[in-house]
Structures are given as C-alpha cells and as structure tokens.
Amino acid sequence: MNLTLRIWRQPNADAPGAPVTYEVAGISPDMSFLEMLDTLNEELLLDGEDPVAFDHDCREGICGACSLVINGEAHGPEQTTTCQLHMRSFQDGDTLDIEPWRAAAFPVVKDLVVDRSAFDRIIASGGYITAPTGSAPEAHATAVPKPAADTAFEHAACIGCGACVAACPNGSAMLFTAAKVVHLGALPQGAQERESRVLDMVGQMDAEGFGGCTNTGACATACPKGVPLFSIATMNREFVRAARKGR
Numbered sequence: 001m002n003l004t005l006r007i008w009r010q011p012n013a014d015a016p017g018a019p020v021t022y023e024v025a026g027i028s029p030d031m032s033f034l035e036m037l038d039t040l041n042e043e044l045l046l047d048g049e050d051p052v053a054f055d056h057d058c059r060e061g062i063c064g065a066c067s068l069v070i071n072g073e074a075h076g077p078e079q080t081t082t083c084q085l086h087m088r089s090f091q092d093g094d095t096l097d098i099e100p101w102r103a104a105a106f107p108v109v110k111d112l113v114v115d116r117s118a119f120d121r122i123i124a125s126g127g128y129i130t131a132p133t134g135s136a137p138e139a140h141a142t143a144v145p146k147p148a149a150d151t152a153f154e155h156a157a158c159i160g161c162g163a164c165v166a167a168c169p170n171g172s173a174m175l176f177t178a179a180k181v182v183h184l185g186a187l188p189q190g191a192q193e194r195e196s197r198v199l200d201m202v203g204q205m206d207a208e209g210f211g212g213c214t215n216t217g218a219c220a221t222a223c224p225k226g227v228p229l230f231s232i233a234t235m236n237r238e239f240v241r242a243a244r245k246g247r
C-alpha cells in the first residue's frame with residue numbers, strides 16, 4: 001500500500017503546531033498502524049530528520065499508551081486501540097490525517113504525544129481500596145458475589161487510554177472516572193471508601209479542567225474496551241447519594 005500521511009508536528013507544548021505531509025510506500029496490509037509509523041520514522045532517521053513522536057508501550061491493547069486521532073476518530077475507524085488497528089482497515093492510496101488527542105486537560109508534549117497525567121491524579125484522588133497489608137489473605141476471605149464480580153470486571157477493562165476524552169465534544173473524562181468508581185464500588189472491598197471515592201474523583205476530574213457530560217455517547221462509541229455509557233449514570237447516582245449522606 002502507498003499512503004499519504006498528514007501528521008501533526010509540534011516541537012513542544014508552547015510552540016505552534018501544523019500538519020506535515022509525508023508519503024509512505026510498500027506498507028503491508030498486515031502491519032499495525034504503529035508499525036506503519038515505525039516505517040516512516042526509519043525513513044526519517046535515515047534522512048537525518050526528526051522522527052515523529054508518538055506514545056506506545058505494550059502494543060497489544062492493554063496499556064492504553066497509544067493514542068492517535070486518525071481521520072477524525074479516536075483510535076481510527078475500528079473500535080480498538082491504535083496498536084491493534086491494522087493497515088487492512090485502509091485502502092491503497094488513502095490520505096490519513098493523524099493528530100494527537102485534542103483536549104484542554106491533555107496538553108501536547110510533542111507531535112502526537114499528550115500529557116495524560118491528569119488521569120493519574122484522578123486515580124490518586126480516590127481510585128483505590130483499603131486492604132490489609134501483610135501476608136497474603138486466604139483467597140476466599142471476602143466472598144464477591146458473581147453479579148458484583150461481573151460488574152467490576154466489565155469496568156476494570158478500562159485501560160486509561162483517554163479516547164473517551166478525545167472523542168467527547170466537551171473533553172469530558174466522565175466515562176474514565178465512572179469506570180473506576182463503578183469498578184471499585186461494586187466490590188465489597190471497595191465499600192469503605194464508597195462516598196469519599198466518588199466525591200474526590202469527581203472533584204479532581206473537575207479541577208483538571210475536563211468538561212461535563214451532555215450524553216452525546218461519543219465516549220462509549222470510541223472506547224476500545226466497551227465501557228458502557230450507563231456507567232456515567234451510575235456514577236452520577238453515586239455522587240448524589242454521597243453528597244447527601246456525607247463522607
């Protein structure tokens with residue numbers, strides 16, 4: 001496949017950015033999207049040019065590091081991560097626009113890399129449970145009912161990629177935050193912080209500058225892990241309950 005790439009290049013957070021056009025040739029349909037970018041970067045390095053900076057780590061859909069808007073869609077045309085997207089999803093001769101996540105709370109670090117440490121601070125504000133330390137407890141010491149385990153597992157699938165924020169017209173992080181609140185709140189081990197968790201995580205989410213939810217549903221459509229939209233309503237109910245009850 002031969003492709004035209006229009007890639008957002010920006011030397012740092014303070015400098016202006018602009019799309020730069022590159023041609024790549026001989027791309028295999030079986031390459032991942034990141035391998036296609038690797039091919040471009042090898043050519044840029046051979047030419048003595050600055051390679052395109054982009055985030056990646058596991059390259060198998062579990063770490064959430066890869067983060068590109070491709071032709072206006074977070075993670076591109078498939079409901080998967082950018083590292084699990086393959087070039088067979090595109091046609092020979094296509095022109096691809098490749099941009100970083102766009103959100104005020106995710107400032108650009110360089111090119112396609114954005115700073116997602118706002119997510120870390122939301123997690124640190126309340127995304128944990130109180131568990132006794134020491135030697136390993138007996139595995140069944142706290143029984144987890146099957147429906148609670150299923151709910152927790154569905155929401156624990158969130159990998160913190162930020163596609164929900166990038167897809168949302170409000171730059172809202174409510175799907176991400178709700179995934180953590182519902183995941184930990186479903187487990188008996190998470191009951192102790194039920195009120196403080198949702199109050200603190202939503203407070204931190206607002207403090208980071210993420211927008212509110214207006215139920216467009218773009219977040220759940222873009223989510224590569226299928227975190228359901230109704231988790232936001234669950235979090236809202238938890239928030240109102242906690243605000244009325246107090247910590």
Ligand code: SF4
Pocket residue numbers: 157158159160161162163164165175176179219222223224225226227
């Ligand atoms: S909710 Fe989905 S889109 Fe948002 S950070 Fe988690 S995995 Fe990514």
Ligand code: FES
Pocket residue numbers: 055056057058059060061062063064065066081082083084
């Ligand atoms: S590089 Fe880890 S999810 Fe894509």
